[in-house]
Amino acid sequence: xxxxxxxxxxxxxxxxxxxxxxxxxxxxxxxxxxxxxxxxxxxxxxxxxxxxxxxxxxxxxxxxxxxxxxxxxxxxxxxxxxxxxxxxxxxxxxxxxxxxxxxxxxxxxxxxxxxxxxxxxxxxxxxxxxxxxxxxxxxxxxxxxxxxxxxxxxxxxxxxxxxxxxxxxxxxxxxxxxxxxxxxxxxxxxxxxxxxxxxxxxxxxxxxxxxxxxxxxxxxxxxxxxxxxxxxxxxxxxxxxxxxxxxxxxxxxxxxxxxxxxxxxxxxxxxxxxxxxxxxxxxxxxxxxxxxx
Amino acid sequence: xxxxxxxxxxxxxxxxxxxxxxxxxxxxxxxxxxxxxxxxxxxxxxxxxxxxxxxxxxxxxxxxxxxxxxxxxxxxxxxxxxxxxxxxxxxxxxxxxxxxxxxxxxxxxxxxxxxxxxxxxxxxxxxxxxxxxxxxxxxxxxxxxxxxxxxxxxxxxxxxxxxxxxxxxxxxxxxxxxxxxxxxxxxxxxxxxxxxxxxxxxxxxxxxxxxxxxxxxxxxxxxxxxxxxxxxxxxxxxxxxxxxxxxxxxxxxxxxxxxxxxxxxxxxxxxxxxxxxxxxxxxxxxxxxxxxxxxxxxxxxxxxxxxxxxxxxxxxxxxxxxxxxxxxxxxxxxxxxxxxxxxxxxxxxxxx
Numbered sequence: 001x002x003x004x005x006x007x008x009x010x011x012x013x014x015x016x017x018x019x020x021x022x023x024x025x026x027x028x029x030x031x032x033x034x035x036x037x038x039x040x041x042x043x044x045x046x047x048x049x050x051x052x053x054x055x056x057x058x059x060x061x062x063x064x065x066x067x068x069x070x071x072x073x074x075x076x077x078x079x080x081x082x083x084x085x086x087x088x089x090x091x092x093x094x095x096x097x098x099x100x101x102x103x104x105x106x107x108x109x110x111x112x113x114x115x116x117x118x119x120x121x122x123x124x125x126x127x128x129x130x131x132x133x134x135x136x137x138x139x140x141x142x143x144x145x146x147x148x149x150x151x152x153x154x155x156x157x158x159x160x161x162x163x164x165x166x167x168x169x170x171x172x173x174x175x176x177x178x179x180x181x182x183x184x185x186x187x188x189x190x191x192x193x194x195x196x197x198x199x200x201x202x203x204x205x206x207x208x209x210x211x212x213x214x215x216x217x218x219x220x221x222x223x224x225x226x227x228x229x230x231x232x233x234x235x236x237x238x239x240x241x242x243x244x245x246x247x248x249x250x251x252x253x254x255x256x257x258x259x260x261x262x263x264x265x266x267x268x269x270x271x272x273x274x275x276x277x278x279x280x281x282x283x284x285x286x287x288x289x290x291x292x293x
Numbered sequence: 294x295x296x297x298x299x300x301x302x303x304x305x306x307x308x309x310x311x312x313x314x315x316x317x318x319x320x321x322x323x324x325x326x327x328x329x330x331x332x333x334x335x336x337x338x339x340x341x342x343x344x345x346x347x348x349x350x351x352x353x354x355x356x357x358x359x360x361x362x363x364x365x366x367x368x369x370x371x372x373x374x375x376x377x378x379x380x381x382x383x384x385x386x387x388x389x390x391x392x393x394x395x396x397x398x399x400x401x402x403x404x405x406x407x408x409x410x411x412x413x414x415x416x417x418x419x420x421x422x423x424x425x426x427x428x429x430x431x432x433x434x435x436x437x438x439x440x441x442x443x444x445x446x447x448x449x450x451x452x453x454x455x456x457x458x459x460x461x462x463x464x465x466x467x468x469x470x471x472x473x474x475x476x477x478x479x480x481x482x483x484x485x486x487x488x489x490x491x492x493x494x495x496x497x498x499x500x501x502x503x504x505x506x507x508x509x510x511x512x513x514x515x516x517x518x519x520x521x522x523x524x525x526x527x528x529x530x531x532x533x534x535x536x537x538x539x540x541x542x543x544x545x546x547x548x549x550x551x552x553x554x555x556x557x558x559x560x561x562x563x564x565x566x567x568x569x570x571x572x573x574x575x576x577x578x579x580x581x582x583x584x585x586x587x588x589x590x591x592x593x594x595x596x597x598x599x600x601x602x603x604x605x606x607x608x609x610x611x612x613x614x615x616x617x618x619x620x621x622x623x624x625x626x627x628x629x630x631x632x633x634x635x636x637x638x639x640x641x642x643x644x645x
Binding site for chain 2: 035037082085086089092093095096097099100101102103104105106107108110111115218219222225226229261263264265266267269270273274275277278281
């Protein structure tokens with residue numbers, strides 16, 4: 001029983017990372033109506049930036065904060081430079097552009113930092129707490145805490161600030177928002193910036209355990225896709241719930257079902273994705289798309 | 294504006310096609326065996342890109358998993374070529390219920406790879422195409438990332454991380470050509486057949502349905518075209534093409550392992566289709582040439598030092614992909630058409 005509880009906690013910790021990246025995907029999906037295939041690579045890029053900052057003598061938390069600022073600026077810049085020119089074009093075109101971004105950023109990372117694996121420091125001590133004979137690693141609790149705090153702050157931003165309100169309005173009805181003097185273009189850019197921040201948090205939390213390498217976020221991106229589809233691709237709350245539950249379920253399956261083991265974790269996520277698409281295409285919390293002719 | 298009468302226009306197109314076929318037929322005489330091998334790869338990529346263009350260019354869906362479907366075709370060929378005996382000889386223990394046969398001539402496994410990969414594509418396409426938009430891209434992306442882990446897990450059949458070695462290619466029927474030349478003609482022979490198949494398909498009823506869905510799904514539905522049916526069909530056909538390409542690749546390199554078909558292959562395939570031109574079957578040749586030769590040439594003059602030259606293909610492909618979407622969404626074929634059309638545009642006839 002104690003081990004079961006441990007598996008749940010560590011599942012929640014990895015689930016929190018999936019949830020952050022899934023939320024980033026959902027933010028962009030709601031504002032730009034596309035899946036950003038470059039989300040994982042953007043996160044990897046910012047995580048490498050954090051590594052460089054620390055490598056040059058910065059301590060963890062200042063580097064963390066500076067990285068988030070850089071990620072935000074980078075996300076806004078990507079939207080302005082690369083996405084804006086194709087904003088009104090068919091979905092296919094925008095998706096291909098994000099795939100072009102994926103390729104470019106991935107190769108650029110290899111160019112700047114090289115392809116070899118690097119270690120990444122963790123801000124949390126490497127010890128454990130014992131709660132009723134359940135051993136909980138501080139690393140897991142810290143990861144969960146940082147990710148949930150970010151999500152909570154973001155929720156507050158959307159719920160209580162005028163800019164947040166304007167962004168929600170743009171996601172629902174860009175034309176009406178423009179008539180009400182909301183600067184729609186900049187709201188979209190802001191959405192990309194915030195998504196990049198979420199990705200950076202996910203990247204920096206994942207890096208101590210998966211280590212830094214140019215394709216570190218690839219697998220996590222698949223989990224995030226599955227989480228976002230599970231929760232409903234247009235639902236922020238769904239992304240968080242989907243991410244956390246996917247983390248726990250996959251952890252339990254790979255621990256207790258021999259057939260799955262460690263090798264079939266990823267195909268399990270794929271199976272979740274397909275099953276959700278078959279049974280409930282709108283996900284747990286998403287809206288059914290109704291189209292009128 | 295200058296124009297050409299329609300029959301002359303068609304004749305010109307056919308002449309250009311005949312010219313390309315003639316060049317491809319005599320090409321191996323003028324180059325060494327290594328070069329011939331490279332052009333065999335061009336033929337293999339040509340087949341995969343034809344399939345991907347049917348899916349992306351004609352029916353408007355994105356697959357990021359075509360490298361993985363090539364992988365399925367490659368494993369079908371590898372396993373069937375070795376047969377049960379061969380697998381046991383290499384120390385694997387395939388389950389008894391699998392019909393593996395006693396080893397076949399590699400070329401005969403190609404149609405089997407086509408059918409198996411096509412069926413896998415159809416089965417996979419059914420759920421993945423239920424959502425409008427990019428759900429197929431998502432699901433195929435996941436397939437591309439998971440294929441290597443699946444191949445490693447079921448090592449009794451796939452040889453796991455060590456992969457499967459095929460017997461070295463040899464020329465059948467006692468023909469007097471060397472093995473590399475035989476592989477070249479085998480690959481381009483398949484490419485020619487599949488080009489004709491693709492050409493007929495996109496001009497037939499099914500091709501019109503695909504384009505109708507691509508250009509307006511709602512309007513197509515309203516006209517009685519079932520998007521789910523035709524999209525699944527497009528995915529099945531394009532996976533079958535990828536299966537043939539993978540099968541030929543396995544024969545060409547005489548080896549398959551999980552890392553032969555990484556995600557990057559799938560992404561570069563999509564990039565090449567876009568570069569050649571979405572919705573243009575002849576543009577595919579440009580994409581195939583670029584896919585084979587860009588990595589070779591990008592690495593040679595180390596422009597910005599050693600670390601850049603390794604990453605150069607990725608950067609170039611990525612930037613070119615974005616720029617093409619900005620400026621010439623129809624790719625190389627579209628660019629050519631834009632230049633040539635004013636000179637060769639058919640004179641409108643009464644029936645037009």
